[in-house]
Amino acid sequence: MLIGKPGDIPSSEITPESVYINRRQFIGESAEIALGGAAGGALIGGAVGGALLARPGRARAQRPGDQRDWSAVRSEMGEELTPYEDVTSYNNFYEFGTQKDDPVKNAHTLQPRPWTIEVGGMCANPGVYGLEDFIKPGTMEDRIYRLRCVEAWSMVIPWYGFALKDVIDRAEPLGSARYVEFKTLHDLVQMPGQRSRVLAWPYAEGLRLDEARHPLTILATGVYGRDLPNQNGAPIRLVVPWKYGFKGIKSIVSMTFMEQEPLNSWQRAASNEYGFYANVNPEVDHPRWSQARERRLGEFRRRATLLFNGYVDQVAGLYAGLDLRVHY
């Protein structure tokens, strides 16, 4: 009886003669691949370990020369502040380039003083104001807000600023005005990124007047207690903490009251992806990526994104009856 015959071995199991003959080379090639795998493992381990080990040092670092100790300061939810270095070196400010580290490298060309802001449109007190007249002494305060970018990363930033409502009340918008539009400086010398047509310049943003008057909405002139660095939108910028970061228009030169809903720059660029409202909402995804989670800079694991960026109790009333999927 036959226990086995050569035919029982499937032909795929037979080492081809060529491989057999070239076995030394075969071993060599396999070694190359194994070496590649080992290098890969080293990369993952080394880079993660390195990045994590280096983080605590960065986290302690605050604004150079700052007398105030920010290390114990927390948000209303007990969150730690994003280090000054990260807040001022990881920016979307396309007027100075489209990479996150472009603004910190290129924004030195911006001249934030002297600065004027034109208030116009449907209001009783239009005019051109110097920055100093905009900032009333005694109204400035620290506001610690979460900043959630539409790209699914976030920070916690101690802004220094004042309620936008103060400015609106002084301007006295007419009863028929429903929106306010803001514009950034348009200057190819100060903002060389505007030579590229990556967005329609000048950058424009808008708010409904009730959003603009909301007590959480501020105009910031500083961060970590002092003047804004150029890359963060010096000398004055908008901060609307329950909306995606791109609503926070930087280096503002004009405010216009109007009846019609203004078109913002990102809507103009891709209206199917970026809307007028841009409220932070984990349920409404960007067409190309999820908004359910975000990476808080300095943290390893992504965290859940909160409706209206965690300010739901304060702002949900503004949107009663509005379909947030349609008005994204």
Add this chain to the structure above:
Amino acid sequence: MNKKRRLLLLKGLVWLVGLAPVVWLLWRGMTDRLGANPIEEVLHRLGDTALISLLVVLSITPLRRLTGWNSLAPLRRPVGLFAFFYLTMHFLWYAAVDQTLDLEFIIEDIKERPYILAGFTAWLLLIPLAITSTKGWIRRLRKNWQKLHRLVYVATSLGVLHFYWQVKADTYWPIVATTVLVVLMLLRFRRRRV
């Protein structure tokens, strides 16, 4: 002998250039030079390197024909394997570090986000190519080997698409990558008709 030495030298050069991005990332990681979002930075640089390596692989044959320098041909394998290595690292980094192995989200990404599906498919397509890159497999598969390895055109195209689809507004580099790919493909088709 001279020819053998030249090949060894060229291969050594490929290894040196191919490992440089890993060393660069490691050094930046260990000295805290990866910026405020190191996870994203590493992810993007691994992806860039994979795509660049794929475009380099596709440029070897046209370059060889243009210059008549036939000793370039054996470089396709190490460069191709480096491309596969970086693409694998890019995927592992995405899955293990960026998404911390949260399968629910990884599966949702692959199913619902076309740019992730394109990138993932490119990686899957390259797996059989990496496995069959040895001399033994070249002999075993004979003519089918060449057919199989034409998948690299599909994988690279998907890689360019993956790159294009995730950019918010600044399409400069995706356009550069597309142009390079189109030129390399045209050089092939023109050659074949002659």
